[in-house]
Amino acid sequence: xDGQRIDEMNKLSPSLLQQGRWRSRAGSLGCAAxxxxxxxxxxxxxxxxxxxxxxxxxxxxxxxxxxxxxAQPPPLELPVGPVLFHVRRIDDAGRAILEPVAELAGGGLRxxxxxxxxxxxxxxxxxxxxxxRHDRPYTLxxxxxxxxxxxxxxxxxxxxxxxxxxxxxxxxxxxxxxxTLSEFLAWPPGARAGSDSLVAxxxxxxxxxxxxxxxxxxxQDDGLTSALRIRSPADLRALDVGDGQxxxxxxxxxxxxxxxxxxxxxxxxxxxxxxxAPASGFFPIFxxxxxxxxxxxxxxxxxxxxxxxxxxxxxxxxxxxxxxxxWYELVAQSDTAWGVAWTSRRPLCEAR
Numbered sequence: 001x002d003g004q005r006i007d008e009m010n011k012l013s014p015s016l017l018q019q020g021r022w023r024s025r026a027g028s029l030g031c032a033a034x035x036x037x038x039x040x041x042x043x044x045x046x047x048x049x050x051x052x053x054x055x056x057x058x059x060x061x062x063x064x065x066x067x068x069x070x071a072q073p074p075p076l077e078l079p080v081g082p083v084l085f086h087v088r089r090i091d092d093a094g095r096a097i098l099e100p101v102a103e104l105a106g107g108g109l110r111x112x113x114x115x116x117x118x119x120x121x122x123x124x125x126x127x128x129x130x131x132x133r134h135d136r137p138y139t140l141x142x143x144x145x146x147x148x149x150x151x152x153x154x155x156x157x158x159x160x161x162x163x164x165x166x167x168x169x170x171x172x173x174x175x176x177x178x179x180t181l182s183e184f185l186a187w188p189p190g191a192r193a194g195s196d197s198l199v200a201x202x203x204x205x206x207x208x209x210x211x212x213x214x215x216x217x218x219x220q221d222d223g224l225t226s227a228l229r230i231r232s233p234a235d236l237r238a239l240d241v242g243d244g245q246x247x248x249x250x251x252x253x254x255x256x257x258x259x260x261x262x263x264x265x266x267x268x269x270x271x272x273x274x275x276x277a278p279a280s281g282f283f284p285i286f287x288x289x290x291x292x293x294x295x296x297x298x299x300x301x302x303x304x305x306x307x308x309x310x311x312x313x314x315x316x317x318x319x320x321x322x323x324x325x326x327w328y329e330l331v332a333q334s335d336t337a338w339g340v341a342w343t344s345r346r347p348l349c350e351a352r
Contacts, residue, residue, distance in 0.1 A: 147178035242275030249302035
């Protein structure tokens, strides 16, 4: 190349270099702009409409076939801790009915029932196989004393869905000093220890009349006089409760019966537990009363006093009767007052 051609190219090179730099910079800006506009569907760029979309990738078949852990059925929630049962004799030959009261779990009580209606059949099958096998034994208690054994014959389950009545039929074998008793608390063998002798409290001759006096006073104090008339108790039990030598529990009814079943349009019930002090006589330590109509029935009856929670203190196990069924309530002491600490009542099943 001659010298004149080289000189001409040297004169033109600055402008060419500037044009090259602009094109490079423009290309970079264009790429950046396209990146910023990637979220748009249609973009007009330099007179050309460009369709900008996220890239789509096909999912491998192996991922589609992977199991979904969230779709696995939840557990049945069968009892894990010991289950407390209630046993009721139904004749002098020793035939009896057993039904669960509650599961002892985490230092508290939990109802024994399926948590999902769709798992009811599976729950029932597993529960019967675990707790209602033929000749399965349960240790019977009255207070802190072991008084005999219940043996399962066969399940006697009724209800459906969430409202299963888990019962079993069987028979009781009682020790001689307990053969006149009709109701017991029961634990699986080895779940609880107890004494071998029972001191059964005896009714005093004045307990029946004094229970009416105490209940009548409490009804008046609570302003329930016009709705609830206190007459002879429908159920009276001599107890060893509180600090005194004597005690009792009594249930009073107005226009109703002591058991499950619809009440009259206006009915009432009162439940009282009393202790005895030599200097002052009987005095109430727990009282629960009210009037009710159909759908609101709650009639309490004493079952037993026992250390259910395993904390060294006795609680009271009560049987409650409603319009359509029965349930259990646990009364415990907090400071100096007694109150309902737990109930197995299921309003859904009561509405049934």
